[in-house]
Amino acid sequence: MEGVTARFGRAPRTVTALDDVSLTVASDQIHAIIGRSGAGKSTLVRTINGLAPVSSGRVLVDGEDITAASAAQLRATRRRIGMVFQHFNLYDRRTVAANVAFPLELQGLSRAQARSRTDRVLELVGLSDRAGHSPAQLSGGQKQRVGIARALVSEPNILLCDEATSALDSETTEQILALLEDVRRELGLTIVLITHELDVVKRIADDATLLESGRVVESGEVRSLVRDADSRLGAALFPHRVDAEPHNGPGSLTATFEGNLSARPYVSALTRDFDVDVTVASVSSERIAGVWFSRFHLIIARPDGSPAPLQPISAWLTERNVHVDRY
Numbered sequence: 001m002e003g004v005t006a007r008f009g010r011a012p013r014t015v016t017a018l019d020d021v022s023l024t025v026a027s028d029q030i031h032a033i034i035g036r037s038g039a040g041k042s043t044l045v046r047t048i049n050g051l052a053p054v055s056s057g058r059v060l061v062d063g064e065d066i067t068a069a070s071a072a073q074l075r076a077t078r079r080r081i082g083m084v085f086q087h088f089n090l091y092d093r094r095t096v097a098a099n100v101a102f103p104l105e106l107q108g109l110s111r112a113q114a115r116s117r118t119d120r121v122l123e124l125v126g127l128s129d130r131a132g133h134s135p136a137q138l139s140g141g142q143k144q145r146v147g148i149a150r151a152l153v154s155e156p157n158i159l160l161c162d163e164a165t166s167a168l169d170s171e172t173t174e175q176i177l178a179l180l181e182d183v184r185r186e187l188g189l190t191i192v193l194i195t196h197e198l199d200v201v202k203r204i205a206d207d208a209t210l211l212e213s214g215r216v217v218e219s220g221e222v223r224s225l226v227r228d229a230d231s232r233l234g235a236a237l238f239p240h241r242v243d244a245e246p247h248n249g250p251g252s253l254t255a256t257f258e259g260n261l262s263a264r265p266y267v268s269a270l271t272r273d274f275d276v277d278v279t280v281a282s283v284s285s286e287r288i289a290g291v292w293f294s295r296f297h298l299i300i301a302r303p304d305g306s307p308a309p310l311q312p313i314s315a316w317l318t319e320r321n322v323h324v325d326r327y
């Protein structure tokens, strides 16, 4: 997206839903769009399949400018983009299989082709045995599996998910996220996922964008955001609780380790190399974007109890790829 502005309504009552948004979604990645209600998340995602009005700027999907596309081009592009909704949007009067096959009917595929594709995606989402049921007979998680199957039946390479797990309990959310990861891997999909749940971002997103009042506040790789002590999104994903610590002051340092700690006994190495005493005031660990992050709040003192000079210790840690947040 290049400088995209999206407005609704006529002056003087215009609402600017997106305000000069520039953003890159890398292919084969899961990209989360986060923001408060009204921030413009749905509008942003709907510009990707040409469903939201773009007042200025360009939206390029695989290099093709959606905003300048003809109706026929837009229809072809939309076929490559599947969409999954919060409230599933299924027809209870049709069977599960007929719901899934619906987009293919619109595309005019033969019954036999539609049948074979429908069978394949129902198997992919683990619902082959429910093909003849009504969606009304399914649980919320199963309904969302049908929604995902319907989105995949056109064989898209992009999947847009608008709060796909917000109506589900945490266990079902986990199952749906695992399914999204599986289909991403198996089918080589790019997934853009709107969510207001930070746990969803931690669990599944490679990249994330924070929207506020229609503007991009931050956008980048989730792991980089967590490493960046100045990132708001990073702080939300892995809160820096150090401000609340009673031990702030001279000799106090927080550092974030990434990955497996077992081969990195840095705390004991510090005591030897710098002849200091190290107290671990707090430590917290989180698995984010597939990696364990551990944040240590250390109090480092000389043997006489006075605060140790932290600059060389910070440099020593940084050399070992430990992110020193503050000292």
Ligand SMILES: Nc1ncnc2c1ncn2[C@@H]1O[C@H](COP(=O)(O)OP(=O)(O)OP(=O)(O)O)[C@@H](O)[C@H]1O
Residues within 6 Å of the ligand: 008, 009, 015, 016, 017, 035, 036, 037, 038, 039, 040, 041, 042, 043, 044
């Ligand atoms: N069709 C529309 N007509 C008029 N205003 C609209 C329309 N769609 C969205 N808006 C306005 O644009 C702004 C952004 O809305 P959008 O739905 O994109 O936000 P959101 O971040 O997805 O919110 P939520 O999390 O509540 O779904 C809001 O002020 C909204 O009222």
